[in-house]
Amino acid sequence: MFTLEARKMGYRVHTFSPDRDTPTGHVADVETSASYDDLDRVREFARSVDVVTFEFENVPSKTVEAAAEFVDVHPKGEILHTTQNRLREKTFLSDNGFPVTPFRHIKSIDDLYRAADALGYPSVLKTAGFGYDGKGQAKIRAHSDLDEAFAAMNGNDSVLEAFVAFAKEVSVVCARDQDGNLAHYGVIENEHANHILDVSFAPAMVSETVYRDAVEITRNVADAFGYVGTMCVEFFLTTDDKLLVNEIAPRPHNSGHLTFGPCVASQFEQQVRAVCGLPLGSTEFYRSAAMANLLGEVWANGEPKWSAALADPNVKLHLYGKADPKPGRKMGHLTGTGVTAEEAASAVRAARERLKTSNK
Ligand code: AMP
Numbered sequence: 001m002f003t004l005e006a007r008k009m010g011y012r013v014h015t016f017s018p019d020r021d022t023p024t025g026h027v028a029d030v031e032t033s034a035s036y037d038d039l040d041r042v043r044e045f046a047r048s049v050d051v052v053t054f055e056f057e058n059v060p061s062k063t064v065e066a067a068a069e070f071v072d073v074h075p076k077g078e079i080l081h082t083t084q085n086r087l088r089e090k091t092f093l094s095d096n097g098f099p100v101t102p103f104r105h106i107k108s109i110d111d112l113y114r115a116a117d118a119l120g121y122p123s124v125l126k127t128a129g130f131g132y133d134g135k136g137q138a139k140i141r142a143h144s145d146l147d148e149a150f151a152a153m154n155g156n157d158s159v160l161e162a163f164v165a166f167a168k169e170v171s172v173v174c175a176r177d178q179d180g181n182l183a184h185y186g187v188i189e190n191e192h193a194n195h196i197l198d199v200s201f202a203p204a205m206v207s208e209t210v211y212r213d214a215v216e217i218t219r220n221v222a223d224a225f226g227y228v229g230t231m232c233v234e235f236f237l238t239t240d241d242k243l244l245v246n247e248i249a250p251r252p253h254n255s256g257h258l259t260f261g262p263c264v265a266s267q268f269e270q271q272v273r274a275v276c277g278l279p280l281g282s283t284e285f286y287r288s289a290a291m292a293n294l295l296g297e298v299w300a301n302g303e304p305k306w307s308a309a310l311a312d313p314n315v316k317l318h319l320y321g322k323a324d325p326k327p328g329r330k331m332g333h334l335t336g337t338g339v340t341a342e343e344a345a346s347a348v349r350a351a352r353e354r355l356k357t358s359n360k
Helices: 002-008 023-029 039-047 059-068 079-081 087-094 109-119 143-152 208-225 254-259 269-273 341-357
Strands: 014-017 030-033 103-104 121-126 139-140 156-161 164-174 184-194 196-202 231-239 241-249 287-294 315-319 330-338
Touching: 002 014, 002 269, 014 023, 014 039, 023 030, 039 059, 059 079, 059 164, 079 087, 079 241, 087 103, 087 156, 103 109, 103 231, 109 121, 109 143, 109 156, 109 330, 121 143, 139 143, 164 241, 164 269, 184 208, 184 254, 196 254, 196 330, 196 341, 208 231, 208 241, 231 254, 231 269, 254 269, 254 287, 254 330, 287 341, 330 341
Parallel strands: 014 030
Antiparallel strands: 103 156, 121 139, 121 156, 164 184, 164 231, 184 196, 196 287, 231 241, 287 330, 315 330
16 A cells, blocks of 8 residues: 555555565565565665665564665664564553553563452453564453463563453554654544454544544654654543553554545555655545455455445445455455544445345
8 A cells, every 4th residue: 555655656666575476566666575584685675775664563673774774764673673562662652651551571470470460350461572453462351361371472571461441442643754743644443353453433433632632642652753654553542531552553554544535645645755755745534534444254255245345436445465365364445434434434334244245
């Protein structure tokens, strides 16, 4: 999606990934398939481009450092290093005074026993590195769950978090340019299913105070990082209307896919503009917007009924060109607009249902 926006603006894109035949590779000018650890190939790649950015935060630090020897990297490698590890990310957030759910670093089963006593039940144990969409997570309901949850971390460092009985989950997608100007898309409301984002809509149904605080926290996080590019802050909104930062995505985010269409500049165009040293575009919505993810399950009964989904002329289809529709794998999404966010959300939900049920 970044590459599509970049190509529209006349940029040439060279993508580097350990995989072959990637969605980005389909639309990029050049695709290098090499391991992130192959630093000679990384340097060769960096010498061939004017600027480097990411759509995936788990790129190893050494890879980023090797690229940065030759070319500007946005956002900076240190930001990636901080945000790709939950412990470093949560420590950064709490050290800088941002609100987070209480957490503890877990290295041993004794750490876990002590931390569970301190944080109470339920709580959530998460691997410190390489976790997203609920991967590497175990909910702990009682003391008797501790041993099994610890074993599931396979000896990796982990973080125990107090469980948040949230009223809803929201996010703020923003972009910060090279002069420190910030543009944001307001507050987006997110519904998850099985720990994976299911439906997002904007504007979120939150109070003015929550809106202001969420945008302010996002701005302060971006400023604290000296961020350049598109970034998302994901929040829990508690039942007493308090915001807690769940995590930071140092890249365009799934909840920001609804910016395609109703805004002058989508979150991906902002990423292009920011990393290429251009001013940011308008983030104003001309209509309320929504997005429904299409996971591999949608293919369970064969090819989905695309024409049925698109029977609503306000709905747009985005498919990423991934070959293998495995359950839980994000294959694409539907976006839609409406007079209200509720109307837009109903439109994309209904379109997704039609994909599965229509025989047309
Ligand atoms: P994560 O990969 O950490 O973003 O977690 C994925 C989803 O799991 C979140 O969007 C929440 O729906 C849920 N979740 C994660 N951590 C917690 C928590 N501490 N309390 C309640 N729900 C959580």
